Amino acid sequence: MYIRHHRLYAAASCDVERTGNVVDPSASTATVRALLSRGDLKLRLAIPEAALDSSALDRAARWVHSSDLADPTPFLSEGLVLLTTGTQFAETPDDEHTHRAYVRRLQDRGVVALGFGSEVVRDGIPPLLQSACLDARLPLFEVPYRTPFIAVARANAEAIAAESYARRTWALAAQRAVALAALRPDGLDATLAELARQLGAWVGLYDATGDLRREHPAGQLDAATRDGLDAEVSAVVRRGARAGSALHVGDTPFSLQTLGRGGHLRGVLAIASGHLDAESRAVVTSVIAMAGLALEQNDGLQRAQGVLRAGVIHALLAGDVALARRFVRELGGALPPAPTAVCVVEGTAATLDNAAEWLAVIAATDPVVFGRGPDGLVVAATPDSPLADELVDRFPVRVGVSAPAAWAEFARAHDQARAALRRQRGAVARFGETAASGVLGALDSDLARVLAAASLAPLTDHDAARGTELLPTLRAWLEHDARIDAAAAALGVHRHTVRTRIAQAESVLGSDLSSFPARAELWAALQVSGL
Incomplete structure (x- = not known):
């Protein structure tokens, strides 16, 4: 017995070393076919294999159980091979319904094969x-008398x-x-390949922005x-929570596993496999640990680069373009030609970190300068760059965009981007659109409306109580440069009526509207209130 076990183990081990691949759990070596092929048991398939489903004999035999109960299914589990001597049919040997009902119950319970002990x-x-069994396509085999169950x-x-x-x-x-692969020069890539x-x-390995970096x-x-x-994967990254999941994309099963800590994911490992048994998961877990460690080890370098990038932004805000150029050279790049559009990105700290990682990849090939500023992440790119729209598509952020400016005007462009963010409500706020509303448009705030x-x-109150039209008359008068005749024509009333109403309005307001400051104050109030 010991020798038989040893030979089985050795053969299986050699097969693993030879193939080096995971064996699909559904393609188990403990199958109905393997059982029937044991020459020492002398088992005989009683149904032509061609009459069975193509995979019937290759189903895993999770255990072998024997029972002569008319209905043994309450005591069986799925994947069993059942052995019987047929005692349960002794009283109804010619009842076709009894035999068919028996086989149907076994099949419904998930029994993968039935063995009949003959001559008992x-x-x-x-x-x-x-x-x-033939009609149900359930494998049926004969167990000879001299072969004990x-x-x-x-x-x-x-x-x-x-x-x-x-x-x-x-x-x-x-x-x-996998551990040996991790010691190679490009340890992470070699580990994934192994x-x-x-x-x-x-x-495949996705980065913190949801882009596939290695496969x-x-x-x-x-x-x-x-x-x-x-x-x-992008949806997983946006959630930002540590998780493992299994899913299908079309007909392909995938397993996804996040890398990094919750709220600061470093990436996602994707495997095109729906059959990961306990041993396979253990190997994947070791790779996740190694990949996570490799990614975390880059944090020190990224922090140092982040300090340099922040230095570039602060130097530009201070007007020291030469210092900014030196910092950019230390990062292995160069300031792109002017003009540039400055973007201010608002979001949570973790979101801005992920956005910065994505921008670092973009900056390797595109003319982009970015870093932390006093009001969030600051990005400078060419005026026609789609970066602002791409940022809001990928991350839960808002972006203010300045008008094109020279590098020496960076601070002013930065202020424009901030002003656009304060003034507009959209995900991307452009200063050009804000400027179009004029200075008075910038007064649109809760405080301004209250005042x-x-x-x-x-x-x-006067118009409501007395049925007068002082406010509409004042608006028309101001819109026509305080000209009585033009306002009267616009309102369709006599010029004396307009003059009388203006005088009455001055009395109600307690203000002399012949002065420009008084008229400007009144006009601003009308613009903000929308009356």
């Missing part, structure tokens, strides 16, 4: 039972034990291979699957 109760397999159960248990040993052996070997080889599956084997996913997976309503209250 009767010779051979009952034809009605054979016919019922316990021998069949023991053979299957040995196969399960050998498979379990092989899986553990594979897991240890795979973890060693994981893909061990699992026999596509593996093995490269280009294996079709465009539709890639787009669907990108969308799923305007208070200053106009005497007129609105």
